[in-house]
Amino acid sequence: xxxxxxxxxxxxxxxxxxxxxxxxxxxxxxxxxxxxxxxxxxxxxxxxxxxxxxxxxxxxxxxxxxxxxxxxxxxxxxxxxxxxxxxxxxxxxxxxxxxxxxxxxxxxxxxxxxxxxxxxxxxxxxxxxxxxxxxxxxxxxxxxxxxxxxxxxxxxxxxxxxxxxxxxxxxxxxxxxxxxxxxxxxxxxxxxxxxxxxxxxxxxxxxxxxxxxxxxxxxxxxxxxxxxxxxxxxxxxxxxxxxxxxxxxxxxxxxxxxxxxxxxxxxxxxxxxxxxxxxxxxxxxxxxxxxxxxxxxxxxxxxxxxxxxxxxxxxxxxxxxxxxxxxxxxxxxxxxxxxxxxxxxxxxxxxxxxxxxxxxxxxxxxxxxxxxxxxxxxxxxxxxxxxxxxxxxxxxxxxxxxxxxxxxxxxxxxxxxxxxxxxxxxxxxxxxxxxxxxxxxxxxxxxxxxxxxxxxxxxxxxxxxxxxxxxxxx
Amino acid sequence: xxxxxxxxxxxxxxxxxxxxxxxxxxxxxxxxxxxxxxxxxxxxxxxxxxxxxxxxxxxxxxxxxxxxxxxxxxxxxxxxxxxxxxxxxxxxxxxxxxxxxxxxxxxxxxxxxxxxxxxxxxxxxxxxxxxxxxxxxxxxxxxxxxxxxxxxxxxxxxxxxxxxxxxxxxxxxxxxxxxxxxxxxxxxxxxxxxxxxxxxxxxxxxxxxxxxxxxxxxxxxxxxxxxxxxxxxxxxxxxxxxxxxxxxxxxxxxxxxxxxxxxxxxxxxxxxxxxxxxxxxxxxxxxxxxxxxxxxxxxxxxxxxxxxxxxxxxxxxxxxxxxxxxxxxxxxxxxxxxxxxxxxxxxxxxxxxxxxxxxxxxxxxxxxxxxxxxxxxxxxxxxxxxxxxxxxxxxxxxxxxxxxxxxxxxxxxxxxxxxxxxxxxxxx
Numbered sequence: 001x002x003x004x005x006x007x008x009x010x011x012x013x014x015x016x017x018x019x020x021x022x023x024x025x026x027x028x029x030x031x032x033x034x035x036x037x038x039x040x041x042x043x044x045x046x047x048x049x050x051x052x053x054x055x056x057x058x059x060x061x062x063x064x065x066x067x068x069x070x071x072x073x074x075x076x077x078x079x080x081x082x083x084x085x086x087x088x089x090x091x092x093x094x095x096x097x098x099x100x101x102x103x104x105x106x107x108x109x110x111x112x113x114x115x116x117x118x119x120x121x122x123x124x125x126x127x128x129x130x131x132x133x134x135x136x137x138x139x140x141x142x143x144x145x146x147x148x149x150x151x152x153x154x155x156x157x158x159x160x161x162x163x164x165x166x167x168x169x170x171x172x173x174x175x176x177x178x179x180x181x182x183x184x185x186x187x188x189x190x191x192x193x194x195x196x197x198x199x200x201x202x203x204x205x206x207x208x209x210x211x212x213x214x215x216x217x218x219x220x221x222x223x224x225x226x227x228x229x230x231x232x233x234x235x236x237x238x239x240x241x242x243x244x245x246x247x248x249x250x251x252x253x254x255x256x257x258x259x260x261x262x263x264x265x266x267x268x269x270x271x272x273x274x275x276x277x278x279x280x281x282x283x284x285x286x287x288x289x290x291x292x293x294x295x296x297x298x299x300x301x302x303x304x305x306x307x308x309x310x311x312x313x314x315x316x317x318x319x320x321x322x323x324x325x326x327x328x329x330x331x332x333x334x335x336x337x338x339x340x341x342x343x344x345x346x347x348x349x350x351x352x353x354x355x356x357x358x359x360x361x362x363x364x365x366x367x368x369x370x371x372x373x374x375x376x377x378x379x380x381x382x383x384x385x386x387x388x389x390x391x392x393x394x395x396x397x398x399x400x401x402x403x404x405x406x407x408x409x410x411x412x413x414x415x416x417x418x419x420x421x422x423x424x425x426x427x428x429x430x431x432x433x434x435x436x437x438x439x440x441x442x443x444x445x446x447x448x449x450x451x452x453x454x455x456x457x458x459x460x461x462x463x464x465x466x467x468x469x470x471x472x473x474x
Numbered sequence: 475x476x477x478x479x480x481x482x483x484x485x486x487x488x489x490x491x492x493x494x495x496x497x498x499x500x501x502x503x504x505x506x507x508x509x510x511x512x513x514x515x516x517x518x519x520x521x522x523x524x525x526x527x528x529x530x531x532x533x534x535x536x537x538x539x540x541x542x543x544x545x546x547x548x549x550x551x552x553x554x555x556x557x558x559x560x561x562x563x564x565x566x567x568x569x570x571x572x573x574x575x576x577x578x579x580x581x582x583x584x585x586x587x588x589x590x591x592x593x594x595x596x597x598x599x600x601x602x603x604x605x606x607x608x609x610x611x612x613x614x615x616x617x618x619x620x621x622x623x624x625x626x627x628x629x630x631x632x633x634x635x636x637x638x639x640x641x642x643x644x645x646x647x648x649x650x651x652x653x654x655x656x657x658x659x660x661x662x663x664x665x666x667x668x669x670x671x672x673x674x675x676x677x678x679x680x681x682x683x684x685x686x687x688x689x690x691x692x693x694x695x696x697x698x699x700x701x702x703x704x705x706x707x708x709x710x711x712x713x714x715x716x717x718x719x720x721x722x723x724x725x726x727x728x729x730x731x732x733x734x735x736x737x738x739x740x741x742x743x744x745x746x747x748x749x750x751x752x753x754x755x756x757x758x759x760x761x762x763x764x765x766x767x768x769x770x771x772x773x774x775x776x777x778x779x780x781x782x783x784x785x786x787x788x789x790x791x792x793x794x795x796x797x798x799x800x801x802x803x804x805x806x807x808x809x810x811x812x813x814x815x816x817x818x819x820x821x822x823x824x825x826x827x828x829x830x831x832x833x834x835x836x837x838x839x840x841x842x843x844x845x846x847x848x849x850x851x852x853x854x855x856x857x858x859x860x861x862x863x864x865x866x867x868x869x870x871x872x873x874x875x876x877x878x879x880x881x882x883x884x885x886x887x888x889x890x891x892x893x894x895x896x897x898x899x900x901x902x
Contacts, residue, residue, distance in 0.1 A: 103785040104815075126704060148649045159647065161656075162624050177876065183815065184781035184856030188874035188897065189665075189882055190610075193623060193656025197649050214704035237565050243588070243677035244740075284708050287743030294740075343645040347565035375646045376566075415647035423650070430650055435639045439652040441885035445878050457651060 001085050003044045007064040011046050014056045019047040019093070030088045034077040034135075035422055036336040036386045040084035042069070047090040051110065051168070051206040054094070058204060059174035061087060067451040068172075070200040072111065072143030075135040077339045078420030080147070080199045080456055089204065091142050097121050098207070105212045106165065106182055111142025111205050115149075118210070127212040130157035133416070134324045145205050148197030150416035152248040152323065155374040156282075157213065159416065161196045168207035169195060172447040182209040194442065199418050200453040202446035216282035219247070220292050221310040221319055224299040225273040229253060229369075231303035232275035233350040236373045238298035239279065240346065244291050249374030250278040250323055253353075256330075256368040256381075260322045263329035267322025270306070277304075277373065278323055326370045327381065333366070334383035340399055344411035346376045355405045356380050363398040365391075377415035378406070404429065419457045427459050436462035509572050512555045513630065513638065513669045519551060520667065520891075521636025529894045532663040534602035535576060540773075541609065541860055542662055543867050546895040553604050556669055559583060561644070568627060568644055570672040573604025580673075589675045592619035594711075594765060596818070597772045604668040610660030613769065614711035614736070617813055619676065622659060628672035629655050633665065634887025644672045657882060663893040664874075665886040679738035682710075684762045685748060687755045688730040692716070695733045696788050698754045699812050705750050707813060711736035713768070714787075716808035719820070722774075723767035725760065734764065774807065775822035776843040776862050782855035784815035790854060794819045797849040801842040818860075821846065840865050872898035 003022075011020050021027055022044050031039045048054045061068050069083035071090050081088075094110035097118065101107065102125035109118060115136040118129045132151035133139055139149070145167065150159045157163075166180035180192035195202050226232040232251055239246060252260070257269045257276060269276055277299065281291045296307045310316040322329075330337050344352045353369065356378075360367040371379040380402055384395045403413055403426050413419070413426045427436060440463035443450065450463075523530050531547035533539060535554060556574035564587035571580065577599040580591045595601075595611035605611075607629070612621035619625070628642030631654075641654035658665050689695050695714055699706050706712055713734045720726030725734065737747035751757045782790045787810060794817050798806040807820040823839045840863035847866040850857045859870050874883065874897045883890065883899075 101783075104783045106783075148653070150647060154647070158620065158624060161653075162620060171878070175877075177878070181781075181856060183783040185779065185814075185816065185858055186856075187660075187858050188876075189879045190623065190656040190660050191876075191878060193659070194653050197653050201652075214707050217708075240567065241565070241588070241677055243679045245676070283739070284705075284743050284746055286746030287740045290740045290742050343643075343647050345563060345566040345568065345645055347563055372647070377647045411645050412643045412648045412650045414650050415645070416649060418649055419651060427651060430643075432640060434637045435641055435654075436651070438633070438637075438639055438641075438654060438885065442652050442654065442657065442882060445881035445885060448881075 001043045001066070003066065003087065004064060007060065007066060008044070010060045011057060014060060015046060015048050015053055019049065021045040030071065030074065030083070030090070033074045033079060033081045034339065035079040035420070036338060037392065038079045038082055038421060040082045042083040042088040043085045045088040045090055047093050049093045051094065054089075054091070054204060054206045055170045055174065055176055057089060058170045058172065061089075061451070062172060062174045065449070065451070067454045069453045070142070070146065070204045072140035072146070073114070073135070073138050075139045076143065076147060076420060077341065077417045078414065078422040080418050080420030080453070082421060086454070091140070091204070094206070100125065102127060104183065107210045107212055108182070109141055109208050109210060111140060111145070111208060113141045115139050115141060115144060122212050123215065126215045128215050129163065129210055130154075130213050131160050131163055134327060141208050141210070142205055145196055145208055146198065146200045147416065147418045150372070150377070152250050152372060155249055155372065156245045156247045161193060163211050163213075164192070164196055164208060165211045166209035167192055167195060167205045169203045169205050171203040172449065172452040180209070197418070198446075199420065199457050201443050201457055203452060216247070218285035218288055219280060219282040219316065220288050221316040222279045222292060222295055223269070223308045223310070223319055224277045224279065224304045225270045225306040226275045226277070226302075226304055227273070228303070229275045229353050230350045232277050233353065233373070235277060235299045235302035235304065236349065237346060238302055239295055240374065242294055242298065244281065244294060246279050246295070246374060247282040248278065248280040249372070251369070251371055251373035252276050252278070252323065252326065253369040255366060256326055256370040259329045259333055259368060260326050263325070263332055265322050265325040265329055267318050269322060273305070278319060323370070330368055330381060330383045334385055336384050336386035338382045338384070338395060338399060339417075340380045340382075340402065341377070341414045341417040342380070342403060342406040342411060343375070343377045343415040344406050344409045348409040348411070349373065349376060352378070352405060352409050356402055359398050359401045359405070363394045365395050365398050367398075372415070375415070376411065421456060424456070424459050428462065433462065509556065509558055509560060509670070513632070516551065516553070516556070516667060516669065517632045517636045517638055520632050520634065523549065523891050524635045524889055527889045527891060529891045532608070532667050532893055534574060534605035535600055537598040537601040538605055538609070542896045543859075543898045544864060544895055545893050547893070551667060553602065553667060556604070560670055564589060567675040567677065568646065568672060569675055570628070570644060570670060571603060572670050573607075573668040574602050576600050576602055577606065584675055588678050590678050591625070591673055592676045593622055593625055594769060595622070596769055598770060599766070603671050603673070607659050607668055607671055608661060608663050614713050614765065614811065617707070617712060618710040618738070623656065625674045626655055626659055626671060627674055629658050629668055630670040631658055631666040631668055634889065634892045638669075639666070642672065646674055662896045664883060664897060666892060681741045681744040682736070682738045682762065683744050683748070684760050684764060685735045685737070685751055685757045686725055686760045687733040687735070687751065687757055688726055689755070690730050692731045692791055693788050695731055696812070698733065701754055702750065705747075709735050709747060710738040711765070712812055714810040714812055715768075716806075718805060719771065719807035719809055722771050722807065723764055725764050734760070734768075736762075736765070768809070771807070773861075775820050776866065777818065777820050777860040778847060778850065778862065779858045779860060780817045780819065780850060780854045780856065781858070782815045784813055786855075787812055787815055787817070790815065790817045793850060793853050797846045797853070800849065801845045803842055803846065844869055867898065870898070874899055
C-alpha cells in the first residue's frame, strides 16, 4: 500500500516531517518484534509527540481509510506488532509520567513510558508498579496494556488488568473515550477490562491511569535445587497448598540453568540440578521467617537437594538477574530463539513437562524451560538457527505439538505474550466458532472498519462478513 | 474454551447443606450431563424468546431481585437448576460450577480442601455465583484478594440469541483472544445468561483474626487509618461502619463508629498486625462471624454507593451524612471501604417520625431518597445506585449509553430481550 501524498502531507503537518518515516532504510527497525522468522516492512511509520497529536494522527488515518498498527517498544513475542505494508503508529515519544498521586496511590502516564522507569519514579513514595515482564527495562506501559502483560511477580500481585484503573483512548475512527474511572467505580460494561489485552485491535491508549501498590516491608528470596523436574513441580504444589501466596515462584530446568551460568548473568545456580525453583515471599517483615521455614520444608519434603535463602540484596538481585536475563543467555546457544508462552493447570505441570521433553527428543530440538511455575505459565524456549530451513521446520512442528498438548491438558495458548500472528492457528482449537465470532463482533464495536492491527488475534475466517471489508485484505 | 467435563478427581459425595433452621435445604450435586441438558433447555428458551422478541428477566436464587433499575420483562428465566460442580481439582485452586451454585455452596465445597473463594459480597450468601458475577459484586476481602473481576477465569454464557458461548478458560493466566469474561462480568445479564463459572480459589491462610476499634468520631478513625499508612493495606479487609450499622450487626453499642480490620497470614503476621493496630488505638479481637452479619445486613433500605479518591473519604462521608440528614433520613447506615474511597449509603424506611426538615415531602420515603440522590449527584465524585425507588433512579444517568457499549449490546442481544431496562438505557 503506497500511502497517498495527501495522507503524508497531513501527517507531516501534525507531527513534523522528521517524524514521518517513509524510506525502507528508516522502516527496517520496525519490520519485526521479538518473534523470529517473521519480518514485514511497514508502508510508513508515524511518531506523534503528544497525546493530542496521537488523536489527530488517528483521525487523519481514519479520513484516509488506512489501516495501522500501534507500536510500543516492539518487544512482543507473538508478531502482534508486525505491520505488513501498512502504517506503524509509534508511541515511543510519549514518555511523560504526567502525575503521581501518592496519597491515592494512582499515577497517570503516557503510553511510551518504560515499565521499569515507572517503578523507579514511584519508589521514593514506597510504591511500585507491580507487573514486571522480563523485558521491563525496555517495554512500555502502552505495550503492557495492549498485551495485558504479566511477569514473575504477577503470582501475588496480578497482571496489567489488575493494575490499570482507567484509560484515555482514541478509537480507530478518531473518537476519544475515558474507559474506567481513576477515582471511582464505573457502571455499564467493563470496556476498560476488555480493552486491556486487545493487542492494539480496539484503538490506541493515549493515557494510562495506574494503580500503585506499596513496596513490601521486606523480601526473602529462596533458591531450591532439585534432582528432578517432577520433584520441583511437587514442591510448587506443596507451597501453594499451604496458603502462602509467594510473590513469585519460578522454575528453570537444567538446559536453562547451564545457559545462564555460562553467560555474563551467571547467578550461582547449581549447574548439576535438574531444576531449580526461585521462590520469593514478601510483605510484613514479622511473618516472613515463618513463611521461609514453611517453604523450605515443602521443598525438602519434595526432594530438594539444597535450599538457600539470599542473605543480601546483592545476592537477591543476582538470583533474579539470572532469571530475567535467561532469554538473553540463550542467545549464546544459537542465533535465534523462540520464546513460547502457554498455560496449563498447575497439577498438570509434571505431565506436560514430560510431554515437552518427549516432543523435543522426537524432533531433535533443544528446549529450555524457564517459567512462572506458580501459575502454570510455561515458557518452553527453543534456541535454533532460523536460516536453517530444516531446523526451522522441526522447531515449528515441535512448538505446534507443545501448544496442542497444553490445550489438551486444559490449558491455554498464551498467558501473557498475546496471540498476535504466531498463535492464530491455535485459536480454533481453543474456542468454538460462535465464541470466536463474538470476539470479532466485539472488535467491530470498537473498530467497525477493522483498521486497527488487522488480521491479528482472531483468525480471519472466524469473522463473519470479514471478506466484505477492503481493509482486511492486507 | 470448550469445557472438558473430566471425571471429578475423587468420588463425589453428595452432601446436604442446611442453610438455616427453617428455610432452604439445598443439595448441590456433581452431574455434568444434567448440567449440559439444563444449559440446552435454557438456551432453547432464549432462542424462542429471541425469535418473538419476548423480554426476559434472569433470576438466580432470587435474593437480590430488587437491585438495579426496574426490568421490563414478560417472562422469568430461572437459573436455579444450573447448579453443581462441573470440575474441581483442588491442587489447581480452580473450580468450575454451574451459575446457580450459591456462595454458601462454594464455601462448603472448597472448605473441605482447606480452600476458599475469597470473595464476600454484600448480600445473602444464598445468592448465586451467577448473580454475583453478573452484578460484579465484591466485598471487604477485595483489599487483599481482589474484586470479582480479578477472580473469574472463564464463563459459559447464553447470548440474547440463544447461542452458547465459552469465554476465558480454566487457568489463572490467560490472554488468548479478546477478554469477553470482563464484558459479561458486571453486565447485569444484558449480554446473556451466565451458565457456568470458573473461579480462582485461594488456600485458606493459617491464621485469620478480626479486630475492632471504636470511636465516637469517624474522622478520628480515618486519622488512624492515615497513620497506619501502607500497613493498613497489608490487612485482608478494613471497613468503617457508622454507629447504627455497627449496632445492627452486633459490633457496637450505637454510639460509636467502628473500624473492623481482618488480618490473615501466619501467626506471626497476624500478631504483628494486631500490635500495629494497638499502637494507634484500643483494639479488641472480635468474633469473625461479624463479617457474615455485615453481609446479611443488606436489604434494609434504599442503597447507593459513593466513590471518590480514598484521601477524600472524610469528605465523602460528610456528603452522605449531610444529604441524608437534610432529607430527614436520620437512621441512615454508612459502610466505608477506606482504601477504595467507597461509601455505601443505606436508607431504611424508618419507623420513627420524620424530622420536620422536609415536611413538604410528608411520609414519602421514596421522595426523600430521590432528594438524597439528587443532592449526592451534585456533590459527590461518583454515585452508583444499587437498590432505589424508581423516582431516585431517574435522578441517575443511564449506564452503557456510549456507542461502543450499545454496539456490544447489539452484538450479544440484538432484540434486547435480556434484563431490558436494568441499565436505564431503553426507557420504559
